[in-house]
Amino acid sequence: MSELTIGEKDFLLDGEPYQILSGALHYFRVHPDLWADRIHKARLMGLNTIETYVPWNAHSPSRGEFVTEGGLDLERFLKLVAAEGMHAIVRPGPYICAEWSNGGLPPWLLRIPGIGLRRSEPQYLEAVTEYLESVYRIVAPLQIDRGGPVFLVQIENEYGAYGSDKEYLAELARVTREAGITVPLNTIDQPQPDMLADGSLPGLHMTASFGSRSTERFRTLREFQPTGPLMCMEFWNGWFDSWGFHHHTTTVEDSDTALDEILSAGGSVNFYMFHGGTNFGMTNGANDKGAYVPLVTSYDYDAPLDEAGNPTAKYHAFRKTIAKYAPVPDEVPAEATPAPGFSVVFTEKAGLLGSVGSLGEPVAADVAPTYEELGQDTGFVLYETSIEGRAPGVLVIEEEVRDRAYVYIDGVPVGVMARDAHERAIRLPLAGSTLSILVEDQGRVNYGERLGEAKGLIGPAWLNGEKLLGWTARPLDVDLLPSLDLSGRMTDNGPTVLAAEFELDAPSDLFLTTDDMGKGLAWINGFNLGRYWRKGPTQTLYVPGPVTRAGKNRLVVLELEAMVDDDAASFVDGLRLGQTEF
Template sequence: MPVFEIGAEDFLLDGRPHQILSGALHYFRVHPDQWADRIAKARLLGLNTIETYVAWNFHAPTADAFDTSGRRDLGRFLDLVADAGMHAIVRPGPYICAEWDNGGLPTWLLREPGVGVRTSEPRYLAAVQGYFDALLPLVVERQVDRGGPVLMVQVENEYGAYGDDAAYLRTLAQMLRDGGVTVPLFTCDQADDAMLARGGLPELHRTATFGSRSPERLATLRRHQPSGPLMCMEYWNGWFDAWGEDHHVTDPGATAGDLAALLASGASVNLYMLHGGTNFGFTNGANHKGVYRPTVTSYDYDAPLAEDGTPTAKYAALAEVLAAHHGTPRAAVGGRAPAPTPQVPVPREVRSLWPLVDAADGWSTHDAPPTHDDLDAFTGFVLYRTEVQVGEAAVLDLSDVRDRAQVFVDGRPVGVVDRRDGDRALTLPGPGAVVLDVLVEDLGRVNYGPRIGEHKGLVGPVVLDGTPVTGWRTLPLPLEDWVAAAAQPGSTAAGSTAAASPPAAAAVVTPRPGPSLTTWDLPGMDAADLFLSTAGWGKGVVWFNGWNLGRFWSAGPQQTLYVPAPLVRPDNNRVVALELAAAPDAALRFVDGPRWTAVTQ
């Protein structure tokens, strides 16, 4: 069997120097039927390795589950890497950052008071051991010394930016060894002296993360890794976006020039990202460095392969560098062809959410408002309802909203309290006895820094004119159940009694402003990537044939949702959209490619 080692100067594969040319590709951000395509394009680019994180919470939505089927089939993904003649690097965390919800850590674990986060705290380590027990057999049997593709496995992730618990790192390394990992272990940290010192161990190989000034950053790494090969484990060739900000792009020529200098030095590299993919559903993370900034649905990252897998100008520029480095001609790979723009009929139904809410099971009662975590509602929306007596111009103080609260009085919208703006209070109309509804959306859990693991929802007391509000009923919205009913071919939207295929004139219009579910039926079509335009829409979520495409928001910069070709059916297609407020333009349109409201370089 092949042997991969860390030598005195180089990585060694069967005793010969081996330069790792890798690209980051997260299986959990790509439809599984498209994994092979993305891997093939990595090889055509001139890479020899695929790197992936493993998101613990993606596999373990509850404490008693570990799912490795379908889009969670890491084993199949690694087998496809091997089938393409490439190697793999696996980074299982348990913390991964990755602009992923909660940095990959499961929320059910951190709900319990006092459980440690990225420390030697016993309950945290016990849970990590359970995670490794479930995960590692998939990786161990695919190590290179067993005939598989896996060359290396990472311990934790950029730990020097968070803590300095060397005992914790050693415990994780020992867990990996005890679990059967025999290939080299390594750490990675930003190319910063303090972080590299805190985040590594003398017995583990250190790598660095950076995106420019490669000779300078490699020199920093060399101070902490005095012998052995140098490697940039995340070569940041783009960046991610946050709602309400510009779409980031970087200059392909500058990136290519810096990569050429890195490769000429003999260092190994992992392009972050080779292909970003999509934060489907409610999987996006958030950053909080004084201001809360949730990440958008698209994880395009301005990567060499765009969100839909299309080679970009950056792909071509990097291919030139890699071809010159290999001394081989550059492979020709086509660019994006215009995506189909099918005609869309009028909605078959627009239905207010309130009747669905009123009829739903799952309500619970509480004296004070619970957090989402108290309700085991680890993603999505929770409705808080109570009855209050409102005076003239009463002030409602929500204390600490995580992350966005829409306030309704007797079913009618009053206002929004958004954490991004530092809001906490608004004025209610009065006087009189009213039903107060507060719909709170978890916009994505913080994935970096000390706020990892914080609870969501209404955190702290709700106060009306100085008096705490009590007597709450709460409902985690069962959106997936409602959409599953609406998404079935031949069904009516969310259990409506309307005809299965009503004429356009029979479309039901929501009776009052506020949250609604809209359903469209599309004709069958050949499988092809689509781009659903959300220009003119407000804020909400879209499902295509039952697959949660993710959030949309007029705040921008993202103005399209990517529909992977494997979701498109030849017979009938159904789109369901949750709109949280009355949109200026509720028409469903498809455009020929991705759209952004603003771009910064």
């Protein structure tokens, strides 16, 4: 058994000074069969600790549920960290940001009338307590003083950027201690005076988040915390990407200089990210600081280990710098080898609008209901109403479209209303019988004031100044598409579902190129690879090797717009993350 304590200047491991060299690795963004590989490569870079968030929304898709199977097996992940001889930092939030949908807060919270997020509001605290107790039932037995790897647990996450409710922070700390967590507790904030003041609590160790000017940032942190170890809990050695922007990178030289400043000052560090992984499915978050900007599927983050788990130039530079301050293993991970490149022919095609009866049941309402009213957490809802006898004109959504609405009249595409372009009106040039609006949630806001907002058509819809009533809303479970028999289903003018089969000699990482595709989702053998969009910057969807198999494999694509060539798809030999500047 061991013990980590907070010393006058250092972390103390069994009474001896200990410099934490940690890397962020989100188990929920990496296929579980690849966890051990990524953890091992962290140790080979010279790290002694793995840090992870815990995503409440993934573990608890409904209240009272706490899923721990497959890629959500936190216990297995932490035991793999221990098996590698490393320590662990657990950051359960409940809010995690992480560029993850809704910052990790489950959408069912939003259906509780009067709830107040991230503050000492009774309904929220009751739900948070249930969640944290579930997490700590896993974490508590795996603490370092019980022979496990966990030696630090975080309370909330960059709270000073959001609020200043000290009662809330104190309640989280109380629940954590009463659940059996005995290791030191920390907070994290950007090293700005107001954030450090608002996000901290006596008895919790303050850490900082930054990616440059390390000496200056530590000086600010020291002003607020005169004693104890200095730690950059999020060393931003890269950055995330958003649709329609360039692929963000930081230079090896700049990041390495900032790292050297941290380590030479005796500071501890957690690389954010060491290995970013992927926003599989529809788990990506979004930002909205006046304009809605959803995040891409790749969470490569320009990290030392790329999205596919291969070492980069940063990996080798950081490894060399770490070796100045701590022992580094002699073993070096192998460089990337090219993945198989080939094309496949789509042999099945069907229209999505003609298949919706297999994906969900319709709900009747006078005014188009939100996702929250429908109990739909993410994905798609098809709204329909009669416009029989109405003249063509302008359709207006009273408040906002969240987030992208494809408009059809009797199945004929009319156009799109896009939240990222602040669009909520469209001209209907045709008379017809049925108005259909397919809405896509492109990712829930994960940071700032718009955290926890509703999705769908927000406010009544009006045509030529007259309110449209008598809607049906059909939540669609598009993850059922790979199991559908597409044969015999008709294609139409709306979104298309396409399927192809291909053979592999052995399981292998693959990279589906999306250069000639429009916008949509793709699955391999039923595994949701995530979203693609011609806006880029990302031009590939990463397929983890364990998702594939020797012999026959099946690709299914939901194309919402249009492909350059809807007869075939291609796989390329590696990641294509897009241009790095405009």
